[in-house]
Amino acid sequence: MKKTLIIAFAAIALSACGEKPQGMGGAKQDAAPQTGTGKAYMASGWKAGDKTSWESQLKARAQGSQNEYNRIN
């Protein structure tokens, strides 16, 4: 009985020495862009959730709108 009381007292006393973690949580997890937005504003020609399709869409868009040497020649 006495031993149990000592252990219980020690446990209560030592609990004050505990410390909550104070590390910085940092930024929240962000979803990958290829998951899409599910909104009507999404560009057509690619499938949400398919990374290869999304990359192809961006490459086609970049070449089509920014590289006029490709369009003209």
Place this chain on the structure above:
Amino acid sequence: MARMKFVCDAERCIECNGCVTACKNEHEVPWGVNRRRVVTLNDGVPGEKSISVACMHCSDAPCMAVCPVNCFYRTDEGVVLHDKDVCIGCGYCSYACPFGAPQFPSQGTFGVRGKMDKCTFCAGGPEDNGSQAEFEKYGRNRLAEGKLPACAEMCSTKALLAGDGDMVADIFRNRVVTRGKGAEVWGWGTAYGSRQAGKPAGAK
């Protein structure tokens, strides 16, 4: 895919500020905050050169290094973003950034400095893609819509290029090789005071 990058072709930029306007409109950026701006060297002098500057989404971003609350993160595409719920508005990133990208709204009571705001490469933030919360904090998430940043897509002369780093480098290289000039305008010489910087090739 390589890292997402911006490149501005100084031979093409006509200082129209279309990129600045497109950015402010697309993301409904408040007064006093400019995620993008046009910088001109030798303004008013014949041969002046301009480039459009915003967050360059550095591969080794100094803002990330100095942030005391670790609010920055880098996406798999190399876009440097931040979490406004974690940002404390201390301004360290502003001092660390060589491009002056971090902006701070000061419309609150007594002009108190708010959370940092910067170019997101039109990739939104850590809220759900396309959500109202993401739009209100970070602006539109065009990358998740399968589009490129509005500033580059709106650029009338296609001076501002955005997208996969390898691809925009190829487009720019092709232009320089075809016209035979234009790569020398901006670089270390310009940043550190070369007397030839910004002048036509062959000029003294």
